Structures are given as C-alpha cells and as structure tokens.
Amino acid sequence: MTIIEEHRTEVRVGNVQYQIAVVANPGARAEQGRVTVTVGGEGPEGEPVAHGRLDLDTAAVPTVADLLAGSLHAFAGTGGPRRRSGERPAQQGKPWSAELDAELESAWLAGEPVAELARRFARTAGGIRARLPRVGCDPERPGHHLPAPPSLRGPAEGAGE
Incomplete structure (x- = not known):
C-alpha cells in the first residue's frame, strides 16, 4: 500500500x-x-x-x-505579508499558569520594568502589558494594582475620593 x-x-x-x-x-x-x-x-x-x-x-x-x-x-503592489523582525520570544502566545500570574503580579508590584519582565517571562513587552490587568495590576503605574471599581469598594473606600 x-x-x-x-x-x-x-x-x-x-x-x-x-x-x-x-x-x-x-x-x-x-x-x-x-x-x-x-x-x-x-x-x-x-x-x-x-x-x-x-x-x-x-x-x-x-x-x-x-x-x-x-x-x-x-x-x-500589495506590499506583501507582514514579517516579524528577529526571533519570537519562547513563551509568546502560550498560556499563563496561576503560578506565572502570581510571579508577574509580585514582580510588577516590586517595581520591575516591563522590558525586564518580558525577558524574564520570555514574552513580548506588549504581552506583558496585556497580562498585567488580568492579574489586577495597573500597566500605566508600575508598582500599583488597578483600583477597585466603585461597585466593589467598601463604604469607607468610596467616601472622600
């Protein structure tokens, strides 16, 4: 056959x-x-x-x-397919585990910059920025969590803000 x-x-x-x-x-x-x-x-x-x-x-x-x-x-004359420059990071596009999420959150709160986190986790800087809100971190403010939305704040948190 x-x-x-x-x-x-x-x-x-x-x-x-x-x-x-x-x-x-x-x-x-x-x-x-x-x-x-x-x-x-x-x-x-x-x-x-x-x-x-x-x-x-x-x-x-x-x-x-x-x-x-x-x-x-x-x-x-269509310009062709978009090519990536350089090699892709080893973990790009792969799922995140709960352990990696906890490690990312901890490193961000400790003040580690996005570029270093990208190297550490073998991801792109954009991938790190996209993941930060999913672990509760503010990607615009290094070292900070995202603020709780008003619907989840306790009575004392909402007063005076």
Missing part, C-alpha cells in the same frame, strides 16, 4: 476558481523527499488564468514559499 501525503485547496475569488495542490511524491515521505506544487485557475468561461507546477525538495519548501509570497505581493 502506498500512502501519499497531500493538501488541496480550492477557492473562488470573484468569477475565477483557483486550485492549489501540494503532494508528496509517491514513494517518498514528505519529511525527507520531494513535493509537487500544482497551481491552476479558470475564468468564468473556463479560460486558464493560472497554471504552473513546481517540484521541490521538502527542505526548500519554507524558503520557496516565502520567496514566492514576497515576490508575487511585490509584483502585485
């Missing part, structure tokens, strides 16, 4: 139907072989608007994908 790995997508844009297929060549596993990329597109009368085929070593797929995307966007 031969197993062929493949990914096929069809999409209609306006009155054009596009197809793309990425298929691991028979007899080769996608992790260590070659893939064939086939692109096609037909207009409303069946006329071809896109047609092509690439045969790639699987190790080249990420590089060729980036090159194609960038080149085609540049040719079309």
